[in-house]
Amino acid sequence: MSELGSIRGTRRGAQEIRPLQLAVEELRRVARRYGRQSGREVAKWSVRRMKTKWGSCNRESAHVWFNLELAKKHPNCLEYIAVHEMTHLLERHHNERLPNS
Ligand SMILES: [Zn+2]
Numbered sequence: 755m756s757e758l759g760s761i762r763g764t765r766r767g768a769q770e771i772r773p774l775q776l777a778v779e780e781l782r783r784v785a786r787r788y789g790r791q792s793g794r795e796v797a798k799w800s801v802r803r804m805k806t807k808w809g810s811c812n813r814e815s816a817h818v819w820f821n822l823e824l825a826k827k828h829p830n831c832l833e834y835i836a837v838h839e840m841t842h843l844l845e846r847h848h849n850e851r852l853p854n855s
Contacts, residue, residue: 774801777825777832784836785818794843801825809839816843 781799789795797816804810804821811818818839824832841852848854 773825774822777801777820780829780832781820781836784833785840788837788840792840792844794840796840796843808835811839811842813843813846818843 778801781801785796785799795816796818799818799820801820801822801824804819804823808821808824809819818836820832820835820839824835838852845852
């Protein structure tokens with residue numbers, strides 16, 4: 755799939771594309787590493803504008819979405835959100851094993 759083509763609800767200017775490409779590379783690296791470790795691979799991941807969440811996922815399709823704004827954050831934040839959303843592929847709800855913080 756084309757990650758840049760999966761962006762919805764945004765006009766892509768030259769200033770947005772560069773950090774987004776870096777973010778996509780980071781997400782791909784994290785997704786591969788944690789997918790191997792957890793045994794549950796992400797089938798598809800996309801970046802889009804979100805107003806209230808940093809990420810979301812669909813457990814059935816193993817599709818994970820990330821907030822476009824993450825591209826502006828430190829790579830550690832990106833990794834934290836990626837791991838959190840990928841953990842939802844294994845654990846549906848927030849609980850003591852998957853806190854919402
Ligand atoms: Zn969550």
